[in-house]
Amino acid sequence: MNKEHSLNKKTDYTGSKQGMWMFLFTELLLFTGMFLLYSVFRSRYQQEFHAASSELSRTIGTLNTVILLTSSLTMALSVNAIRKDKNKISLIFQGLTVFFGLFFLANKFFEWSAKIHHGIYPNSPGLLAHGKGETMFYGLYYLMTGIHGLHVLAGIVLLLIMMVLTKKGSLNSDSFVRLENSGLYWHLVDVIWVYLFPVFYLIS
Amino acid sequence: MTGAQREMSFYESGNGHTGILSWVLSTDHKRIGLLYLFSMFSFFFVAVILGLLMRLELIAPGPSIMTAESYNAMFTVHGVIMIFLFIIPGIPAGLGNFMLPLQIGARDMAFPRINLMSWWFYMTGAIVIIVSLFTGGGPPDTGWTFYVPYSIRTGTNVTLAVFGVFLLGISSTLTGLNLVTTIHRLRAPGLKWFRMPLFVWSLYATGWVQILATPVLGITLLLLMMERLFGFGFFDPARGGDPLLFEHLFWIYSHPAVYIMILPAMGIVTEIIPVFARRTIFGYKAIAFSSLSIASVGYLVWGHHMFTSGMSDISRVIFSFLTFIVAVPSGIKVFNWIASMYKGSIKLSSPLLFTVSFIFLFSLGGLTGLIIGALATNIFVHGTYFIVAHFHYMMFGGTAFAFFAGIHYWFPKIFGKMYREKPAITSCIVLFAGFNVLYFPMFILGLEGMPRRYYDYLPRFHTGHLISTVGSWILAAGLMIMFYNLIRSIFIGEVAGSNPWGGSTLEWTTSSPPPHENFTEIPVVTEGPYRFRK
Ligand SMILES: [Cu+2]
Numbered sequence: 177m178n179k180e181h182s183l184n185k186k187t188d189y190t191g192s193k194q195g196m197w198m199f200l201f202t203e204l205l206l207f208t209g210m211f212l213l214y215s216v217f218r219s220r221y222q223q224e225f226h227a228a229s230s231e232l233s234r235t236i237g238t239l240n241t242v243i244l245l246t247s248s249l250t251m252a253l254s255v256n257a258i259r260k261d262k263n264k265i266s267l268i269f270q271g272l273t274v275f276f277g278l279f280f281l282a283n284k285f286f287e288w289s290a291k292i293h294h295g296i297y298p299n300s301p302g303l304l305a306h307g308k309g310e311t312m313f314y315g316l317y318y319l320m321t322g323i324h325g326l327h328v329l330a331g332i333v334l335l336l337i338m339m340v341l342t343k344k345g346s347l348n349s350d351s352f353v354r355l356e357n358s359g360l361y362w363h364l365v366d367v368i369w370v371y372l373f374p375v376f377y378l379i380s
Numbered sequence: 381m382t383g384a385q386r387e388m389s390f391y392e393s394g395n396g397h398t399g400i401l402s403w404v405l406s407t408d409h410k411r412i413g414l415l416y417l418f419s420m421f422s423f424f425f426v427a428v429i430l431g432l433l434m435r436l437e438l439i440a441p442g443p444s445i446m447t448a449e450s451y452n453a454m455f456t457v458h459g460v461i462m463i464f465l466f467i468i469p470g471i472p473a474g475l476g477n478f479m480l481p482l483q484i485g486a487r488d489m490a491f492p493r494i495n496l497m498s499w500w501f502y503m504t505g506a507i508v509i510i511v512s513l514f515t516g517g518g519p520p521d522t523g524w525t526f527y528v529p530y531s532i533r534t535g536t537n538v539t540l541a542v543f544g545v546f547l548l549g550i551s552s553t554l555t556g557l558n559l560v561t562t563i564h565r566l567r568a569p570g571l572k573w574f575r576m577p578l579f580v581w582s583l584y585a586t587g588w589v590q591i592l593a594t595p596v597l598g599i600t601l602l603l604l605m606m607e608r609l610f611g612f613g614f615f616d617p618a619r620g621g622d623p624l625l626f627e628h629l630f631w632i633y634s635h636p637a638v639y640i641m642i643l644p645a646m647g648i649v650t651e652i653i654p655v656f657a658r659r660t661i662f663g664y665k666a667i668a669f670s671s672l673s674i675a676s677v678g679y680l681v682w683g684h685h686m687f688t689s690g691m692s693d694i695s696r697v698i699f700s701f702l703t704f705i706v707a708v709p710s711g712i713k714v715f716n717w718i719a720s721m722y723k724g725s726i727k728l729s730s731p732l733l734f735t736v737s738f739i740f741l742f743s744l745g746g747l748t749g750l751i752i753g754a755l756a757t758n759i760f761v762h763g764t765y766f767i768v769a770h771f772h773y774m775m776f777g778g779t780a781f782a783f784f785a786g787i788h789y790w791f792p793k794i795f796g797k798m799y800r801e802k803p804a805i806t807s808c809i810v811l812f813a814g815f816n817v818l819y820f821p822m823f824i825l826g827l828e829g830m831p832r833r834y835y836d837y838l839p840r841f842h843t844g845h846l847i848s849t850v851g852s853w854i855l856a857a858g859l860m861i862m863f864y865n866l867i868r869s870i871f872i873g874e875v876a877g878s879n880p881w882g883g884s885t886l887e888w889t890t891s892s893p894p895p896h897e898n899f900t901e902i903p904v905v906t907e908g909p910y911r912f913r914k
Contacts, residue, residue: 191490191565202595209599299611308620315612
């Protein structure tokens with residue numbers, strides 16, 4: 177039944193991919209918990225969420241969305257390149273992906289610091305004075321974009337490792353599942369942002 | 381048996397490291413399984429001692445040996461260790477790790493290095509929890525459920541302890557991921573899904589629960605830590621939050637978690653019964669599918685922990701109904717086990733005796749579970765010892781007894797030695813007696829209104845508490861006999877053959893203890909499990 181058996185092979189391509197997909201699912205569930213909180217509080221504080229959302233910068237939000245989507249493209253191109261034995265080009269695309277990731281984080285950093293500068297951060301007197309709904313909105317904002325940012329950071333570290341491996345030649349057209357899995361991870365982080373963007377920036 | 385050309389076992393063949401490093405750096409699933417078993421039972425003993433001290437405190441009304449504060453810390457630490465360090469990793473990461481590749485004819489797990497990493501996560505989590513007991517504000521005193529708002533306000537070291545549990549969650553997820561992928565990818569040629577041993581089926585269901593539920597625990601604990609560190613206010617009504625959300629999130633994980641604990645236990649029982657009744661299992665597919673349906677319906681019943689917390693009547697009725705539904709597959713299993721023994725040529729050896737004790741205690745726990753799952757009676761007993769009794773019948777009488785059964789069953793395979801049968805039987809009887817003396821009075825105490833988690837009680841509850849405390853000593857004696865017998869036999873037990881019980885699953889076809897990569901030649905499977913010669 178099972179044509180070529182995975183038992184005696186050193187690396188099992190399908191197995192690695194399957195494991196990675198399941199891991200991605202656990203990441204998704206982690207965020208589901210937070211989206212659950214979001215939906216409860218949003219239904220409870222409709223008005224306040226609208227008001228608070230209008231104070232976020234749509235420009236930076238849109239810019240960051242474009243950056244991440246582009247980074248997904250370069251990520252996919254890097255996997256494509258390594259499949260075709262073009263390690264150099266793959267390396268360049270990996271580097272570009274890392275660059276876009278850092279660009280995203282830099283934007284996030286300026287966005288956060290502006291807000292913190294205005295006295296809007298969890299447990300700040302400024303935020304608490306805005307009332308319950310806005311406290312919840314900004315709490316969720318910091319929580320979810322914060323944890324998402326950590327995931328971007330993890331993705332960057334992962335890709336840096338992949339760059340070293342590509343350079344050393346241990347990633348190549350015969351064995352690229354690790355790069356492909358890193359790509360999957362990167363895309364997941366991207367997809368999560370695609371949901372975070374509208375629920376925080378576009379609801380006013 | 382295989383004396384003449386006995387192969388080198390995995391203990392003897394090296395792996396490039398020596399001494400302790402050959403264990404803590406090994407990616408061999410057998411060594412990792414043993415690492416898990418050894419570390420889990422060490423923690424188990426600490427928690428047993430805490431339990432004994434708590435029972436001693438409750439021997440008479442009024443303070444006996446400790447203060448109320450230390451009592452609170454003790455039942456918290458007892459719970460945290462038993463749940464997160466012993467019974468959740470318990471069977472899947474210990475026996476499952478060791479037996480799964482052997483039972484499906486594989487050389488190792490799908491991701492050996494992730495397997496080792498999960499043990500390291502486990503140990504790091506354990507160490508963080510231990511550190512949390514002696515630093516900061518002292519051991520947490522919230523109960524193992526870490527309910528808000530108290531867990532946010534208390535000055536004890538909750539943040540660190542919760543971080544430790546978070547790490548244990550990662551470890552558990554990685555184990556689940558490994559179990560599921562291994563079963564998908566590494567079955568021996570010819571081992572179709574419905575030819576798999578039922579222990580493998582139960583591990584498969586368990587693995588999925590670990591993957592799908594544990595992340596929710598992760599985020600819950602993360603939120604609790606953030607709340608303590610930054611004060612988001614998600615669970616604080618004064619800031620717009622809601623403490624009920626914590627309970628929901630917590631039980632969305634922690635109800636499925638009881639299936640992480642009980643499903644593999646059921647799997648062990650299903651392995652043992654056919655071997656000692658010399659009959660094939662009754663209702664193979666029903667048992668396999670009941671594991672899967674427990675795992676899936678089990679996601680939708682978490683609300684039954686919150687009947688008294690404040691929920692709409694509609695949702696309470698639905699949660700209660702689903703709770704009754706999820707009891708059905710467990711009932712199916714019990715009837716299948718009994719039917720499998722019917723007209724078998726039963727040999728009441730120690731593994732089977734533990735198994736039969738399991739069936740009895742598990743059934744009692746299960747039936748009382750229905751009393752708790754029904755709305756009207758739940759309101760009456762929710763805050764009482766009735767819950768404590770039910771829970772321990774399921775977790776100790778259920779999971780731990782099956783765990784002991786599995787350890788006795790696979791002991792000759794793991795160590796290549798045989799334990800002495802008489803002390804094993806004695807320990808089982810003493811454990812069974814002690815267990816019932818310890819926990820049965822709690823049912824009655826609960827019905828009479830003895831509240832749980834209390835440090836002190838009214839004089840009219842004295843008799844019940846006294847009996848229960850005496851039971852805890854009998855239980856401890858049983859544990860001592862059992863572990864003395866087992867540990868002694870590791871060193872000076874008689875050599876066991878490769879198949880002392882006449883088992884028919886693949887692990888019995890290789891030598892005991894198994895060689896480094898389990899099988900000299902990967903077996904080819906042509907029929908289902910549990911076929912015995914007439
Ligand atoms: Cu439950």
